[in-house]
Amino acid sequence: MNRINQKLQENKKLLSIYFTAGYPNINDTVSIIQNLEKNGVDMIEIGLPFSDPLADGPTIQDSSTKALKNGMTTEVLFDQLKDIRKTVNIPLIIMGYFNPMFQYGVEAFCKKCQELGIDGLIIPDLPVDVYHQEYQAIFEKYGLINVFLITPQTSDERIRYIDSISNGFIYMVSSASTTGAQSGFGEEQTAYFERIAKMNLKNQQIIGFGISNNETFTQATQYAKGAIIGSAFVKHMTKHGADGTGTFVKTIQN
Amino acid sequence: MRLKVCGMKYQDNIEQVAALQPDYLGFIFYEKSARNFDTESIPELPKSIKKTGVFVDADIDIVIKLVNKHNLQAVQLHGKESPEYCDDLKNRHAELVSASHNLEIIKVFSIKDEFDFSILKPYENTCNYFLFDTKGKHPGGNGYTFNWNVLNNYPSTKPFFLSGGLGLNEVEKINQFVNSKASKYCYALDVNSKFEIEPGLKDIEDLKTFKKNLSSILDNNKEIVMNYNVDEKGYYGEFGGAFIPEMLYPNVEELRQNYLKVMAEPEFKKEFDQLLKDYVGRPSPLYFAKRLSEKYNTKIYLKREDLNHTGAHKINNTIGQILMAKRLGKTRIIAETGAGQHGVATATVCALMGLECIVYMGEIDIARQAPNVARMKMLGATVVPALSGSRTLKDATNEAIRDWINNPVNTHYIIGSAIGPHPYPDMVTRFQAVISEEIKWQLKEQEGRKNPDYVVACIGGGSNAAGTYYHYLHEPDVGIIAVEAAGLGIDSGESAATSVLGKEGIIHGCKTLLMQTKDGQITEPYSISAGLDYPGVGPMHAHLSKTGRAEFMSITDSDAMEAGLELSKLEGIIPAIETSHALAIFGQREFKEDDVVVVSLSGRGDKDLENYIDYFKI
Numbered sequence: 086m087n088r089i090n091q092k093l094q095e096n097k098k099l100l101s102i103y104f105t106a107g108y109p110n111i112n113d114t115v116s117i118i119q120n121l122e123k124n125g126v127d128m129i130e131i132g133l134p135f136s137d138p139l140a141d142g143p144t145i146q147d148s149s150t151k152a153l154k155n156g157m158t159t160e161v162l163f164d165q166l167k168d169i170r171k172t173v174n175i176p177l178i179i180m181g182y183f184n185p186m187f188q189y190g191v192e193a194f195c196k197k198c199q200e201l202g203i204d205g206l207i208i209p210d211l212p213v214d215v216y217h218q219e220y221q222a223i224f225e226k227y228g229l230i231n232v233f234l235i236t237p238q239t240s241d242e243r244i245r246y247i248d249s250i251s252n253g254f255i256y257m258v259s260s261a262s263t264t265g266a267q268s269g270f271g272e273e274q275t276a277y278f279e280r281i282a283k284m285n286l287k288n289q290q291i292i293g294f295g296i297s298n299n300e301t302f303t304q305a306t307q308y309a310k311g312a313i314i315g316s317a318f319v320k321h322m323t324k325h326g327a328d329g330t331g332t333f334v335k336t337i338q339n
Numbered sequence: 340m341r342l343k344v345c346g347m348k349y350q351d352n353i354e355q356v357a358a359l360q361p362d363y364l365g366f367i368f369y370e371k372s373a374r375n376f377d378t379e380s381i382p383e384l385p386k387s388i389k390k391t392g393v394f395v396d397a398d399i400d401i402v403i404k405l406v407n408k409h410n411l412q413a414v415q416l417h418g419k420e421s422p423e424y425c426d427d428l429k430n431r432h433a434e435l436v437s438a439s440h441n442l443e444i445i446k447v448f449s450i451k452d453e454f455d456f457s458i459l460k461p462y463e464n465t466c467n468y469f470l471f472d473t474k475g476k477h478p479g480g481n482g483y484t485f486n487w488n489v490l491n492n493y494p495s496t497k498p499f500f501l502s503g504g505l506g507l508n509e510v511e512k513i514n515q516f517v518n519s520k521a522s523k524y525c526y527a528l529d530v531n532s533k534f535e536i537e538p539g540l541k542d543i544e545d546l547k548t549f550k551k552n553l554s555s556i557l558d559n560n561k562e563i564v565m566n567y568n569v570d571e572k573g574y575y576g577e578f579g580g581a582f583i584p585e586m587l588y589p590n591v592e593e594l595r596q597n598y599l600k601v602m603a604e605p606e607f608k609k610e611f612d613q614l615l616k617d618y619v620g621r622p623s624p625l626y627f628a629k630r631l632s633e634k635y636n637t638k639i640y641l642k643r644e645d646l647n648h649t650g651a652h653k654i655n656n657t658i659g660q661i662l663m664a665k666r667l668g669k670t671r672i673i674a675e676t677g678a679g680q681h682g683v684a685t686a687t688v689c690a691l692m693g694l695e696c697i698v699y700m701g702e703i704d705i706a707r708q709a710p711n712v713a714r715m716k717m718l719g720a721t722v723v724p725a726l727s728g729s730r731t732l733k734d735a736t737n738e739a740i741r742d743w744i745n746n747p748v749n750t751h752y753i754i755g756s757a758i759g760p761h762p763y764p765d766m767v768t769r770f771q772a773v774i775s776e777e778i779k780w781q782l783k784e785q786e787g788r789k790n791p792d793y794v795v796a797c798i799g800g801g802s803n804a805a806g807t808y809y810h811y812l813h814e815p816d817v818g819i820i821a822v823e824a825a826g827l828g829i830d831s832g833e834s835a836a837t838s839v840l841g842k843e844g845i846i847h848g849c850k851t852l853l854m855q856t857k858d859g860q861i862t863e864p865y866s867i868s869a870g871l872d873y874p875g876v877g878p879m880h881a882h883l884s885k886t887g888r889a890e891f892m893s894i895t896d897s898d899a900m901e902a903g904l905e906l907s908k909l910e911g912i913i914p915a916i917e918t919s920h921a922l923a924i925f926g927q928r929e930f931k932e933d934d935v936v937v938v939s940l941s942g943r944g945d946k947d948l949e950n951y952i953d954y955f956k957i
């Protein structure tokens with residue numbers, strides 16, 4: 086069974102952390118992943134940086150720009166991850182935009198992910214219908230779970246469609262925003278969280294965008310299986326470097 | 340081979356048949372027919388389907404009226420219409436200012452066991468197709484086939500429709516026919532009564548079966564006839580689509596579902612046309628550039644988009660989109676801008692309509708385009724600097740998209756070029772298509788023909804080009820020339836010639852040609868002209884490049900600047916530097932003396948004065 090599905094069966098709320106590969110330093114990738122696991126994080130999204138990350142706010146955009154300047158590329162990332170499964174057991178997901186994967190070759194990319202022990206992908210600008218028609222068979226061939234996003238504006242009908250195509254979890258974007266824009270959740274969000282919880286979807290949900298501390302993590306996981314933190318962690322990296330991983334995770338867990 | 344389903348009558352049934360994607364749907368306007376179409380309107384159909392009106396010796400005025408009313412793309416003449424009648428009809432239609440396309444004329448001839456093909460000759464010039472039907476009691480719809488062997492003697496090369504009694508039982512026979520010499524010029528199959536539950540009501544299942552059983556034949560020729568327009572899925576060939584994050588899906592989907600419907604509303608068209616006329620100042624002149632023509636020994640016409648209000652073609656699109664935004668109930672407008680032309684055009688229409696306007700502009704562009712920034716501010720817009728990435732157009736576009744993600748309900752994003760996720764490239768193209776629509780009748784007035792030998796335009800994202808080409812895309816006698824910015828030279832590393840340097844990829848929501856690293860990171864283009872300084876081209880242009888329909892040329896900064904100065908001195912027109920690229924082709928490419936070359940003079944050079952001053956040390 087895919088590590089993501091195994092993890093989703095555990096009887097706990099999941100903490101997932103996003104970081105941009107190649108940031109703050111080009112060779113931080115492996116140590117950040119190891120530190121996150123060591124400190125009890127349940128799942129990791131490894132950001133493959135892109136020059137034009139449309140769905141991201143300034144924090145992740147800046148980290149991506151710097152990572153690219155540091156020399157991060159698809160090849161470099163794959164090379165850094167070549168022995169990752171010797172030391173790390175939690176699910177690993179690559180999150181990135183479609184063009185770099187498209188240039189690498191979607192099948193070659195998926196094949197490589199399988200070899201490295203990557204469990205899934207999140208590709209915000211690969212629409213579900215294009216995935217369904219053109220790429221689903223390839224992803225499945227290499228045992229990869231593709232994770233789709235839903236937002237407060239997504240219609241119930243479309244959520245059902247996305248649920249039917251998904252085979253891991255659904256990434257619930259907490260509000261109409263790019264990453265890192267929110268601070269705290271209001272009534273609108275909780276109403277949306279409740280609405281989705283009541284839909285009894287086949288796939289469990291993990292909430293992302295706007296989770297930055299223990300309070301928002303606790304709020305979000307009242308309604309969902311877990312929560313994803315990205316920008317807040319990247320900001321912490323900016324200040325404290327890769328060694329600051331443990332202190333960040335502790336502030337969320339407490 | 341194409342498929343036409345004729346004798347449509349009932350709204351639901353029309354939609355069901357349309358869903359099977361035949362190439363033509365026929366509507367009979369003949370009172371004596373049991374299938375006479377007497378309903379007020381034809382439902383919205385995919386644009387790949389040509390609506391065909393079938394007439395029997397009708398008065399031309401009535402035909403024209405119905406063509407306009409139902410926006411018919413073809414007429415099928417089933418009576419004793421003479422060659423003169425066909426000529427007259429074609430000319431009358433072509434003279435209409437609103438005629439946005441060529442009307443296809445299909446002339447019907449009935450055959451039993453023999454036929455005198457010599458009577459076709461006088462129809463050859465005007466008619467696009469012939470249709471051969473079975474001779475019987477009625478003008479069409481008799482329900483049995485004629486002897487197709489007669490077509491062995493078909494002396495013409497004019498493509499024809501095969502009609503008369505085609506049904507499921509004829510599948511085998513059609514297969515044999517297609518493999519015979521008689522089918523050499525057979526262009527389409529025309530079906531009607533054999534697929535009916537009652538006159539005018541088609542049996543969907545039977546049609547499906549027919550299409551399926553003949554799929555190898557029907558799909559085959561589709562590839563031969565190239566379509567340069569967007570298809571129903573939002574693609575131009577392999578380019579286009581909507582590669583957008585889920586956060587944008589509701590906004591883009593709302594637009595996709597509504598844009599054609601809204602554009603087809605008479606009230607919308609009326610308001611759009613009125614504003615183009617009274618506010619923008621259209622039609623823009625088509626000017627014969629005598630001295631420039633003499634110099635290059637060919638006939639050069641300039642389509643004067645520079646004379647539009649705000650000084651460029653950009654306003655055609657912003658007028659269209661602001662009206663669209665209002666129809667969709669939006670109250671807040673966002674836009675991206677590079678040189679500031681589209682920003683000014685957007686700020687202008689927002690002022691006109693009293694809507695809030697936010698324009699994203701790269702920090703570097705803000706510094707180098709101060710007058711346009713001031714214009715936008717005077718017009719009441721908020722100019723927000725894009726501080727990320729390279730701080731130019733590409734990043735301004737990213738910021739605008741992010742704004743839209745954050746404001747999904749009340750905001751419309753007016754994209755300034757024929758780029759972005761479907762339906763933007765098609766919508767922008769349709770708003771800009773007024774350019775070639777006017778060229779057609781203006782050239783007819785001046786040269787006696789609607790089609791020039793070449794249409795020429797510069798391409799950044801490609802909106803003025805898309806509008807200049809639109810009505811000529813499927814006119815094989817019109818050459819299309821697309822001019823990109825070579826910057827300091829194709830191999831200099833400082834260029835914006837996407838068709839040469841770009842590779843298929845995804846930028847700003849569409850699959851197109853774009854300049855990128857081998858890892859798929861989008862690179863920063865360079866051109867002296869801010870309007871051509873974009874790392875991609877619109878998906879339509881990518882398709883035109885890939886299929887070879889358009890000839891792509893690239894012009895360096897210095898050649899463009901010289902061409903701008905030359906036009907100023909020869910014709911008294913100072914062009915925008917973008918436009919100067921299009922003009923520079925005359926120094927690089929030969930045209931015949933009697934060639935008619937229409938160049939889109941997309942913008943005026945006021946905004947570029949500082950550049951010209953610096954460059955020429957004026």
